[in-house]
Amino acid sequence: MSLVLVTGSSGQVGRAVAASLETAGRSVRRFDLVDGDDLRDAAAVRAATRGCDAIVHAGAIAHDRAGTPDDIVATNVLGTWHVLSGAEQHGVGRIVVFSSAQVFGFAEGEGEPVSLPVDDDHPLLASRPYGMSKRLVEQMCDAWTTRTRITTIVLRPVMILDDEALGHVSEDQAELGAFVHLDDVAAAVELALAAGIEGHVRMTLCGPGRFDTARARRLLGWQPSRSWTR
Numbered sequence: 758m759s760l761v762l763v764t765g766s767s768g769q770v771g772r773a774v775a776a777s778l779e780t781a782g783r784s785v786r787r788f789d790l791v792d793g794d795d796l797r798d799a800a801a802v803r804a805a806t807r808g809c810d811a812i813v814h815a816g817a818i819a820h821d822r823a824g825t826p827d828d829i830v831a832t833n834v835l836g837t838w839h840v841l842s843g844a845e846q847h848g849v850g851r852i853v854v855f856s857s858a859q860v861f862g863f864a865e866g867e868g869e870p871v872s873l874p875v876d877d878d879h880p881l882l883a884s885r886p887y888g889m890s891k892r893l894v895e896q897m898c899d900a901w902t903t904r905t906r907i908t909t910i911v912l913r914p915v916m917i918l919d920d921e922a923l924g925h926v927s928e929d930q931a932e933l934g935a936f937v938h939l940d941d942v943a944a945a946v947e948l949a950l951a952a953g954i955e956g957h958v959r960m961t962l963c964g965p966g967r968f969d970t971a972r973a974r975r976l977l978g979w980q981p982s983r984s985w986t987r
């Protein structure tokens with residue numbers, strides 16, 4: 758996979774992923790709203806997918822407070838539709854798509870976990886705009902893979918922290934005591950691009966905390982490197 762499109766390439770995750778991929782020797786094509794590239798623009802997204810071997814779709818409005826419900830759905834859901842459509846049009850065989858642990862529907866007081874530790878088979882109960890948008894994204898990827906055979910690997914990180922943020926957040930401030938380090942998220946992407954996975958799969962990324970990451974460990978060989986004590 759010599760050329761990888763990274764959407765949301767100026768965001769926290771996209772920036773780290775793009776840098777990690779380049780360090781690993783891959784060519785990266787960046788796509789981000791700060792550069793005038795809009796996921797809601799179908800033609801622009803499809804043009805960006807041309808010639809790519811894989812896509813890492815990290816572009817999104819990442820929280821309910823970051824946009825109106827209409828904007829969140831238009832960017833996250835329709836934007837993903839455009840990415841999938843572009844991949845189909847230009848023969849891209851693999852897409853790594855960022856979802857969120859918010860799909861489970863208990864983040865920030867929305868509800869309570871059905872079971873603990875939370876694993877990838879936990880029901881998807883999110884009903885607020887952001888979490889719901891990611892539920893729809895996951896379902897869309899599943900359906901698209903069924904129809905086109907494009908591999909879609911969905912990553913569900915819990916709260917993402919870098920070294921600086923880790924110095925300001927404590928375990929008792931984190932939901933279910935959970936976080937995943939930004940470097941470990943970027944490492945998961947590289948593993949997902951290289952893994953011998955076909956079809957559609959969803960997996961949670963968590964370092965310490967009450968989430969079960971057995972699927973990511975088994976399918977990707979992923980191991981988080983950071984804990985609350987670093």
